[in-house]
Every structure is written in C-alpha cells, then in structure tokens.
Amino acid sequence: MIKFELENYLADLEYLVNIDSNASDKQGVEKIATFFKQKFSKNGWFIKEHYASTSLGPCVEISNTQDEQYDLLLMGHMDTVFEVGTAGKRPFRISGKRAYGPGVTDMKSGDLIGAYVMDILENEQALAPLKICLDLNPEEEKGSKHVRQWLENLSMRSKYVIVLEHARGDNEHVQARKGLGRYTLKFKCIAAHAGNNPELGRSAITEMAYWIGKLTALTDFAEGFTVNIGTVAGGEAANIVASEADMVVDLRLVRLEQEQKFNDCISELKEHAQKKEVKIEVSGGITRPPMFVTAETEIFMTLVNNVSESLAMPCKWCKAGGGSDGNFSAALGIPTIDGFGPLGGSAHTDNEYLEVEAIEPAAKLLLEIVKKLRQKLYNL
Ligand SMILES: [Zn+2]
DSSP, rough: OOOOOOHHHHHHHHHHHHHHHBBOOOHHHHHHHHHHHHHHSSSTOOOEEEEEETTSOEEEEEESSSOEEEEEEEEEEEEOOOOHHHHHHHHHHHEEEEETTTTTIIHHHHHHHHHHHHHHHTTTOOTTTOOOOOEEEGGGGOOOOOOOOHHHHHHHHHHEEEEBBBBBBTEEEEEOEEEEEEEEEEEEOEEEEETTTTGGOOHHHHHHHHHHHHHTOBBEEEEEEBBEEEEEEEOOOTTTEEEEEEEEEEEEHHHTHHHHHHHHHHHHHHHHHHHOOOOEEEEEEEOOOOOOOOOOHHHHHHHHHHHHHHHHOOOEEEESSOOHHHHHHHHHOOOEEEBBBBOOOTTTSSSEEGGGGGHHHHHHHHHHHHHHHHHHHHOO
C-alpha cells in the first residue's frame, strides 16, 4: 500500500497557498489550475476545462474516465477571498501544530486531499471501474454565479457528491447548509412639501417602514428561516415627503418551500402598495438553494459513518449557516455531504489555519469512503 506522503503534501500546499488566487485574479486562479493539471494529467487521467466568463479562471474537471457520468464527484474551489498581495505579506508558514496562510483551509488543503486520494487509489489500482471526478471552481467565494450551470450539470451527471471544504469545530462534517436569497427593493413614491401640502405626497420611507415590519416578522429562528434588512437608504431632505427609498434584504432558509413564505408576503405587500398608490420594484431571488438531508443522503451518511467507525474515527455532523457548492448539488436531489477536507478554522480572516495533524486522517477517511463506495456500486 502506498503511504500518504505528508511532506510532499505540505510542500505542494505551500506552493498553492503562496499563489494569490482571488476569483477576480484570473492569472492567479490559472496558476492553481495549471498545478493540478500538470500534477494529475499523468496516469492517463482526463482533464476538461472551459471558461465560464472571460474575466474568470477556468472551470476544471479532473477524472479517471472519459465517460460523462460519474459515480462520485469531489467538489473543490481554487479561489480565495483574499486580495492580490496577501500571500506576499503573510505567506504559508507552520507554527506549532497549525499551518497558516491565505486559503490554507478554505480550501487549498481540501483540493489537494482530493487530488492526493485519487492519485493514491489510482496507484493502488483501487479506483476503476469507479468513475470519479474532482471539480475545481474558479469563483466559489463570489457565489458561483457564472459557473452555477456547470456545477448543476456536473451534479446531474454524478451519483454522489462529497464537498472538500474543511471540517470544522470538533472535527465535524457538514450535512446541511442554509440557502441564501438576496433582494433589492426600490420604492418610488410621490414627493411633496412637508409643510405646505404633505397630504399630496406618498412617502417612500413610510411605505418602506411598513414593509420592513412585515418582512422582519417572517423570521423564525426555530425554523432556521431569517429575513435580514441589511441596508436601507432614501429620502431627499427633512422637509420633503420622501419620493424614493430602497433596501437590500438577505434571506436564509433551510428548505426550498420557505421561499414561498417570502414570496407570499411580497405579494400581499404589493397589494398594500397599490392601494397607497406607490410603486415598488423587487429584484433578486434565491442565489443558493438550501442543502438538506434527503433519505438518500442519510444512506450515504450511514456508509460514511460505518467507514469512520471502522477507522476508529467516529464521524460527527453539523449544520452550517454559510453556503458551498454542495448547495447546488443537494438541491437537485444528489446525495451530498460536505466538510471532508482537513480540520481548520477562522476562514476568511488573517488567522485562517489548518490543523497539520488532521491532514493524514482526512486523507485516510476519504480514501476509505471511496473504496467503500466502489465496493457498494461494483461489488468489488
Ligand atoms: Zn470554501
């Protein structure tokens, strides 16, 4: 059996972390893509890539098959939230038991685990006939807007999805993530002099306040459904009945049906506005559907639990508030689990870290999950 080479892994991770790769830094993301393409285009592996936008790095698919259908899709992303120059200011370093640097845990370490595990299994000849693919997204941190269709298409062609975002907290994996909606509401009303003829005006601010009250009241913490009015702006001067106002709303949901609750409320509020003779424009929608556990996901989780118990590393699961690309695959009904990159924390901050001792166990767990899946699907 080929051993996991931690020193090689750390050298590769250092190389990747020291390349800035904000999604808007096309060249940086391309360098990350080139690393994976060069490293893993051996062994007869297949690399597909395309550009979803001229301003972004490539969408990369690395797999052991030319078949369009995959048994298992491993999801990763190449971009980080950090601006160009960050890696120069605080490059990869190991201090004590932790590694630091931009993107060290979100999620260059996870991408690398996926690639290493595929490599080890290939060398062990323990992969075929299982059809596996690692996808590398160039703009996850920007919400995957341009690549969503590609990710959904990939998901539809896959039986199972494992997202390689980092494990968190007490080495927990992620079984569910909230969905996200983003809306902009513009109120266009009638201006009037506040002293001379206020009765002729229709205040955009008064109407917006009414909407804020109704929308905020939809929040149900127990249900995991929240409406947050993130920003408001409006009005011209204290002595004018405001003719314009607008606000931006953030919606979080755990089930897709919950969107209806929001839409119904908007419809009622539009009727109210019509009666008041004011105009409202609502734009936006659900940008990431919620990732939730289906009966099929539960079966997949049981397989993972059995593997982890056999390794004496019992699995812990959690629900996360933030989204990942797993939201897209889960919403399409593809069994999806997340958080199988090595344990880390403080993502998106200067203190972002990776637990070095968690790297090998994460590789081992993923490797055994893949083997088990191969056994299940092909009776091997
Ligand atoms: Zn991430």
